[in-house]
Amino acid sequence: MGSAVERTDKHVREYLLYRGFTGTLKQLDSDMKADKEKGFRVDKIIDQLQQLVQNFDLSGLMEYWLYLDRRLFSRLEDMYRSTVNKLRTSLYRYYVINTIQKGNLEKTQEFFQRQALDLQGQVEWRDWFILPFIPAPEQNPAFGQYFSRQWADTFLVSLHNFLSVLFQCPVLLNFDAEVQKMTSLTEENDQLRQMIFALQTESRDQKDGDQMVQHKLPLYVQNMDRLGDTELDLVWSQRPSSATTTPSRNFLSTFLPQGKRTLVKAPPITLGSSPSQAAVGRKETSVNQVTADVGRRSGNPRRSSERFLLYSGASPQTQESKGEDVDPTPAKNLSGESPDSSSRGEGGLPVEQPFIKLSQEEYGEHHSSIMHCRVDSSGRRVASLDVDGVIKVWSFNPIMQTKATIMSKSPLLSLEWATKPDRLLLLGSGVGTVRLYDTDAKKNLYEMNISETHPRILSLACSPSGSSFVCSAAALSRSGSADSVPRLPIPVSGQLLLWDTKTVKQQLQFSLDPEPVAINCTAFNHNGNLLVTGAADGVIRLFDMQRYESAMSWRAHDGEVYSVEFSYDENTVFSVGEDGKFIQWNIHRCGVKQSDQALPPDATGPFVLSGYSGYKQVQVPRGRLFAFDSEGQHVLTCSSAGGLIYRVTNDEPALERVLSLGGHKAPVVTVDWCSAVDCGTCLTASMDGKIKLSTLLAQKS
Numbered sequence: 001m002g003s004a005v006e007r008t009d010k011h012v013r014e015y016l017l018y019r020g021f022t023g024t025l026k027q028l029d030s031d032m033k034a035d036k037e038k039g040f041r042v043d044k045i046i047d048q049l050q051q052l053v054q055n056f057d058l059s060g061l062m063e064y065w066l067y068l069d070r071r072l073f074s075r076l077e078d079m080y081r082s083t084v085n086k087l088r089t090s091l092y093r094y095y096v097i098n099t100i101q102k103g104n105l106e107k108t109q110e111f112f113q114r115q116a117l118d119l120q121g122q123v124e125w126r127d128w129f130i131l132p133f134i135p136a137p138e139q140n141p142a143f144g145q146y147f148s149r150q151w152a153d154t155f156l157v158s159l160h161n162f163l164s165v166l167f168q169c170p171v172l173l174n175f176d177a178e179v180q181k182m183t184s185l186t187e188e189n190d191q192l193r194q195m196i197f198a199l200q201t202e203s204r205d206q207k208d209g210d211q212m213v214q215h216k217l218p219l220y221v222q223n224m225d226r227l228g229d230t231e232l233d234l235v236w237s238q239r240p241s242s243a244t245t246t247p248s249r250n251f252l253s254t255f256l257p258q259g260k261r262t263l264v265k266a267p268p269i270t271l272g273s274s275p276s277q278a279a280v281g282r283k284e285t286s287v288n289q290v291t292a293d294v295g296r297r298s299g300n301p302r303r304s305s306e307r308f309l310l311y312s313g314a315s316p317q318t319q320e321s322k323g324e325d326v327d328p329t330p331a332k333n334l335s336g337e338s339p340d341s342s343s344r345g346e347g348g349l350p351v352e353q354p355f356i357k358l359s360q361e362e363y364g365e366h367h368s369s370i371m372h373c374r375v376d377s378s379g380r381r382v383a384s385l386d387v388d389g390v391i392k393v394w395s396f397n398p399i400m401q402t403k404a405t406i407m408s409k410s411p412l413l414s415l416e417w418a419t420k421p422d423r424l425l426l427l428g429s430g431v432g433t434v435r436l437y438d439t440d441a442k443k444n445l446y447e448m449n450i451s452e453t454h455p456r457i458l459s460l461a462c463s464p465s466g467s468s469f470v471c472s473a474a475a476l477s478r479s480g481s482a483d484s485v486p487r488l489p490i491p492v493s494g495q496l497l498l499w500d501t502k503t504v505k506q507q508l509q510f511s512l513d514p515e516p517v518a519i520n521c522t523a524f525n526h527n528g529n530l531l532v533t534g535a536a537d538g539v540i541r542l543f544d545m546q547r548y549e550s551a552m553s554w555r556a557h558d559g560e561v562y563s564v565e566f567s568y569d570e571n572t573v574f575s576v577g578e579d580g581k582f583i584q585w586n587i588h589r590c591g592v593k594q595s596d597q598a599l600p601p602d603a604t605g606p607f608v609l610s611g612y613s614g615y616k617q618v619q620v621p622r623g624r625l626f627a628f629d630s631e632g633q634h635v636l637t638c639s640s641a642g643g644l645i646y647r648v649t650n651d652e653p654a655l656e657r658v659l660s661l662g663g664h665k666a667p668v669v670t671v672d673w674c675s676a677v678d679c680g681t682c683l684t685a686s687m688d689g690k691i692k693l694s695t696l697l698a699q700k701s
Helices: 002-019 022-033 042-054 058-071 078-101 105-119 123-133 149-166 171-203 229-238 251-255 275-280 287-298 301-312 316-321
Strands: 355-363 370-375 382-386 390-395 401-407 412-417 424-429 433-438 443-449 456-462 468-474 494-500 505-509 519-524 530-535 539-544 549-555 561-566 572-577 581-586 592-598 607-610 616-619 626-628 634-637 644-648 655-660 668-674 679-686 691-698
Touching: 002 022, 042 058, 042 078, 042 149, 058 078, 058 105, 078 105, 078 123, 078 149, 105 123, 355 655, 370 412, 370 668, 370 679, 382 412, 390 424, 412 456, 424 456, 424 468, 433 456, 456 519, 468 519, 494 519, 519 561, 530 561, 530 572, 539 561, 539 572, 561 626, 626 668, 634 668
Parallel strands: none
Antiparallel strands: 355 691, 370 382, 382 390, 390 401, 412 424, 424 433, 433 443, 456 468, 468 494, 494 505, 519 530, 530 539, 539 549, 561 572, 572 581, 581 592, 607 616, 626 634, 634 644, 644 655, 668 679, 679 691
16 A cells, blocks of 8 residues: 555645645645655554654653554544554553663653553552562563564564554555456456367368468467457448458557447449338438537537538538638549449449548647657547658647657657557657657657667567567668668668567567568558568568467568558458559468458558759658558558558458548548547648648448
8 A cells, every 4th residue: 555655645746736735735745754664664664663662762662652543543443442452551661661671761661650540440550560679670570571573573563563554555555456356357357268269260160272372370370350250240240241351450450449449331232122122221420410520629519510511411612601611623443433423322322431521630739740749549640740750749739739749869660659648659760779658758768779770770569568678770871871861772781679668678689581671661460460561672580479480481572572561351451562552361361362452552651742942852751651441441541642542452452442541732641540539530640740630430330
């Protein structure tokens, strides 16, 4: 309990300091210095009593015991009163014995003179009044036991135990025990899930004629399903036939509760059905519900209601007249069709759009091009890094507010949120160091020297357990700069290292066959058993994190791999490369494509921003180039004027454009999709330092 009190006192002091209650803080410090209960630290109370006994301070001893009796013992039930009296008697005897052992007979006589009126009527003290007059009291049979070390130790232990049981924790102090309990239960649940998952995997029969290329992929990964067999089959049975059979998954969505992962699907259109029948089969979204959801974000229910009406029923002309952001050019999918034609079923029936764009806000605290923009696992904070090395930590719910600004003397190239606790931020530099930054305390916790020969920290990925992180370190390019453009035809050397976040030490270095090459992007699966990487040589490597070895690798792109992510069911991997392709790979069949789609040039980079007088800024991809919604059925990509959302299909083309977010005047270089709340938020960051937050409402059918 003592440690919980100290932590609570610290939090209270920080709160008072943050609120500016300096007078209350001074009074708190004064009261804490005069605290006779020693912060409920029983050992300190025992030390105080012993100090009074050793100093022969009878007045202080009596006063301190009287305080404890008035403050603590008086609140006990009557059945404990006899125990308190016995402890007080033993304490006074402990004092008297100490005066005799130290040869201070004056203090012995003083005790009996001051306590004569109180003690002479008590049976347990009747024989003790002759103690000062006995020549050798330690040899007297009646008093000999009190001079032994065993009696003193027994008394002190009894008093210590009694006080420990007596102190009851206030409700405020129980938070630490509750947090530890919840953490323990969460870890136990994760272990049980893994055991169930392993049993399901072992009991599953392989299908006849399946020509699976296993390589060194471990058994627990074969036929792996993110949700498990039963739950995955249930989800697939509820999906329409037009939906993809291999949905992908946003990496951040694994941290959400299962109840938050609501399916977003296009309603099936029955051949020959009438418009009225299709309308009856479609679930309507309540205006009040939308207003309430967005009202929590913007604090303006009326504005939210207007925005819903605009996007749900008003014509484009009406939207323009009311000042809403409207893309003046008709959206087209990758096949060149407009959404009006691509979103109509048989007989010209309109298919309900998967999202409603509720609002778009701008974060404009950066003054140079953005490299990274990431939401933490809880969906509460955003960390954004620009090319000048300035990091902003900010929140957008319920209002947009900057929480911390981090300035770095050395160039920064990468960042990643820790998973446990989610307030920590990993920052990779261009001089071979990684910093662990506490966004709540606004200070650096550690700075790790990763590599001198490979100083560029290109990518960071934290394990879902929070116990370790992977960092990719690369050597300088031939020109000696951290970001030479265009890229060298021969990839530079690199390392992939695993670090322990608790001991802050390197655990191992992964083997990068066929040669050590710079790793551009890394991603864990939901439980940290697998790690996928994309490298500058165009190769995707899959690592078994239980054996710490490469499970398989294959050449994925002509040129560098810029971004990789696991699909929602984690049976496939998606990647975007320098060749401008968006490819889905089956991890159970090494190098086998499930889909291959060419993206527009402004979605993959290098990104170019032209200005006056022939000014041109070129930026190679650094951050995430695509992000999935919570169910992996839709993907957000970059473009020259804002984010683009596509539906992932099982047909040709593999991507079907459904929504243009717009709002940017410079190329978007990195994106993220936060689905931690019902109204998901798409983040798009551009080369002019602007970050747009587009709030979407999923249309549930």
